[in-house]
Amino acid sequence: MIRHRHDRGAALIGVLLLVAAVAALAVLLLGRARRATVLASAAADAEQARFDAIGAAAVARLVATDLAAAGPRAGSEWPRRQFDFGSLTVRLRPGGNCLNTNSVVSGGRDGPFRADPGGIAAWDALNSNLKANAPNGSDMASRIAGHGLVTGSHQPLLPPEMSRLLCALPEAAPSAIDIDTVTPAQAPLLALAVPIAGPAVAGLVAARPSAGWGSLSAFWKAAGVSPHPGKITPQLGSRWFRLEVNSGRFGETMLIDAGHTPAIVVERRWRP
Numbered sequence: 001m002i003r004h005r006h007d008r009g010a011a012l013i014g015v016l017l018l019v020a021a022v023a024a025l026a027v028l029l030l031g032r033a034r035r036a037t038v039l040a041s042a043a044a045d046a047e048q049a050r051f052d053a054i055g056a057a058a059v060a061r062l063v064a065t066d067l068a069a070a071g072p073r074a075g076s077e078w079p080r081r082q083f084d085f086g087s088l089t090v091r092l093r094p095g096g097n098c099l100n101t102n103s104v105v106s107g108g109r110d111g112p113f114r115a116d117p118g119g120i121a122a123w124d125a126l127n128s129n130l131k132a133n134a135p136n137g138s139d140m141a142s143r144i145a146g147h148g149l150v151t152g153s154h155q156p157l158l159p160p161e162m163s164r165l166l167c168a169l170p171e172a173a174p175s176a177i178d179i180d181t182v183t184p185a186q187a188p189l190l191a192l193a194v195p196i197a198g199p200a201v202a203g204l205v206a207a208r209p210s211a212g213w214g215s216l217s218a219f220w221k222a223a224g225v226s227p228h229p230g231k232i233t234p235q236l237g238s239r240w241f242r243l244e245v246n247s248g249r250f251g252e253t254m255l256i257d258a259g260h261t262p263a264i265v266v267e268r269r270w271r272p
Helices: 002-070 075-080 117-130 137-147 184-190 198-206 216-223
Strands: 082-085 088-094 105-107 113-115 176-178 233-235 240-246 251-257 264-271
Touching (some): 002 088, 002 264, 184 198
Antiparallel strands (some): 082 088, 088 240, 105 113, 240 251, 251 264
């Protein structure tokens, strides 16, 4: 009798152990299935976001083409250049209001790059005005001459007060500032184009009519000086635009060249 009870107890323990093992295995498999579902969902969302980004870029290229064709007096339109596209928030903004790092050289294409005095002077003036302690323009020109044009994803590491006003346009060309869309934060760039004191330049940006200046002559009249060849050229309109695409999981920045019809994307950078 005692032996039968012992056998039944051992069998019960064995069954309980088996049930516990099956339960543990079920929990493990369920956890893996949930992780696989989450990963698959994230991958699907990311893929959808990338498809949305392609569509947003196509729309932005058409908008940039229209803005470039419209010419001046587009300044008041910029606050409305943000929209939703699928799962993304999309913002189109001016892309040329910056000091082009590659402007310190000229030439290229079929010939060598060579130092550009005007571009170097603009670089050194901005560096000095900001007291940024960045490499001088001649050093930057030597680097580009030896290694090729700088790209947006391979900008040299520079002090933040300098880097926020720089860009790397895909050409060795002088910088030009769109006076209808330049912002107060970009006033140090406009100071390289207009021979007036820095605070007066900031005031000039703040005094811009809501519909834009309309003409360069109106801008120079408001500045209180005669047209003057500066280190950066003031102009109406721009061929460069930046498209910023954001979702909950990733973002992308594109550089659009509206010098072509229709505009084309010349650079794109993904960011997590």
